[in-house]
Amino acid sequence: AAKKQGGNQVIIYNEEINKVNKEKLVIEARLRKAIEQGGIDVYYQPKINARENVITGVEALLRWTDKELGFVSPEVFISVAEETGLIHSLWEFAMNQACSQVREWNTNRLHPLHLAVNFSAKQFLDPASMVQRVKNILSDCQLAPEYFEIEITESTLLYNLEETIEALREMQEYGVTISIDDFGTGYSSLTYLKTLPIDCLKIDRSFIQDITEDYHQSEIAETIINLARSLKLKVIAEGVEEEYQKEFLMKNECDHMQGYLFSKPLCKTDLETYLRQNDLT
Ligand code: C2E
Ligand code: MG
Ligand code: MG
Ligand code: MG
Numbered sequence: 441a442a443k444k445q446g447g448n449q450v451i452i453y454n455e456e457i458n459k460v461n462k463e464k465l466v467i468e469a470r471l472r473k474a475i476e477q478g479g480i481d482v483y484y485q486p487k488i489n490a491r492e493n494v495i496t497g498v499e500a501l502l503r504w505t506d507k508e509l510g511f512v513s514p515e516v517f518i519s520v521a522e523e524t525g526l527i528h529s530l531w532e533f534a535m536n537q538a539c540s541q542v543r544e545w546n547t548n549r550l551h552p553l554h555l556a557v558n559f560s561a562k563q564f565l566d567p568a569s570m571v572q573r574v575k576n577i578l579s580d581c582q583l584a585p586e587y588f589e590i591e592i593t594e595s596t597l598l599y600n601l602e603e604t605i606e607a608l609r610e611m612q613e614y615g616v617t618i619s620i621d622d623f624g625t626g627y628s629s630l631t632y633l634k635t636l637p638i639d640c641l642k643i644d645r646s647f648i649q650d651i652t653e654d655y656h657q658s659e660i661a662e663t664i665i666n667l668a669r670s671l672k673l674k675v676i677a678e679g680v681e682e683e684y685q686k687e688f689l690m691k692n693e694c695d696h697m698q699g700y701l702f703s704k705p706l707c708k709t710d711l712e713t714y715l716r717q718n719d720l721t
Contacts, residue, residue: 467520470506475529480504482537483705486714487554487676487698490690495719497554499591499698500538501705502530522562531563535574539581539588541708545715546587556589558621561596567607574611585615591642592618594626609637619676624664633671641668645679648699653684665692 474480484498502518505511521527538555546552563570578585590611597604608618619640620628624647643664650657661677668675677689680699689697703714 464520464523467509467512467517468524468526470509471504471512471517471520471526471530474504474506475526475533479506480530480533481707482534482541483707484538484541484711485698485705486703486711486718487556487696488702489695490686490697491695494551495553495715496551496696497556497587497589498542498711499556499705500534500558502534503705503707518560522560527560527562531560532573532577535577536581539577539583542587543581543583545712546583552584552587554587554589554617555583556591556617556619558591559596561593561599564592564596564600564604564607567600567603571607571610571614574616575614585611588615589617589619589640591621593621594623594628597628597632597636605637612637612639621678624660630667633667638673640674640676643675643677643694645699648677648679648685648689649681651682651685651688653682655684655688658688661689661694662692665689665694669693 481503483501483503485501486495487497487499488494489496502514504514504517518527518530521530535557538557542553542555574588574590578588590608592608612618617640618638619642620638621642622644623641625644641664643661647660647664651661652658665675674696675694676696676698677685677694678698680686680689680697680701682701685699686697686701706714
């Protein structure tokens with residue numbers, strides 16, 4: 441019976457794989473079309489300096505609702521885009537759109553907004569040409585590098601480590617801020633952390649959600665804040681949803697925060713409304 445069961449499991453497993461592959465092919469085809477026809481949107485989630493009560497910047501996050509597939513989560517279509525190479529045109533679109541948008545917002549602002557864009561590990565397969573493309577887009581869109589931030593995850597550092605470090609260093613020297621997204625979920629060694637050209641740690645949402653009302657299980661968030669401080673890095677918390685999480689983070693001197701407590705990612709028009717209503721600068 442055990443043997444038979446095993447056999448069945450193999451069949452089920454194969455069917456699952458076929459189903460997943462089929463879905464990926466459909467997503468790829470629809471995504472390609474969406475990129476060509478302008479069906480992808482950039483949303484913006486505010487980053488807040490809670491102590492000073494100001495909006496310091498926004499993170500660009502892609503949104504896609506397909507006519508046939510409905511809403512497709514970025515986690516899903518980004519991974520398909522990475523596997524198929526579509527990530528490059530997707531990135532090109534996001535960069536141009538977000539950089540020129542933020543540059544436009546900044547013309548009327550006393551304190552210009554910073555723009556953070558997520559970079560996929562796959563984009564660092566050719567780090568040198570990536571640096572050139574970033575510089576070109578920033579200069580085309582007239583967004584000063586000081587207002588531009590790259591979010592990478594620890595997985596970016598898995599390939600081409602030396603070339604990646606060199607590319608990051610070049611961008612840092614150019615004025616761009618480098619942040620490690622979802623920090624604490626990967627396996628970056630502390631040795632790397634000390635030598636890498638990075639400016640900021642972004643504490644993963646899961647550790648912020650661990651912070652309960654009685655501050656139980658807040659050790660990891662606290663540890664990352666202290667780590668950042670001793671390495672002289674900036675630190676930001678993502679996924680802040682509750683007032684008591686904000687208070688805990690402020691008490692531990694994590695000034696920068698992002699999360700539903702302040703705002704969800706918003707389309708251009710809604711972000712403009714949000715800025716008008718919440719902006720103290
Ligand atoms: P991420 O860069 O870590 O983005 C944070 C995610 O957390 C976003 O999900 C955001 O909507 C969500 N979030 C923000 N605040 C809260 C909160 O308070 N509570 C909860 N539960 N969630 C919150 P989203 O937009 O679905 O994006 C998922 C991931 O997809 C991103 O994770 C990023 O890795 C990737 N992604 C999105 N846009 C791009 C892009 O343009 N390029 C690349 N390479 N990746 C992207
Ligand atoms: Mg991010
Ligand atoms: Mg993140
Ligand atoms: Mg994430």
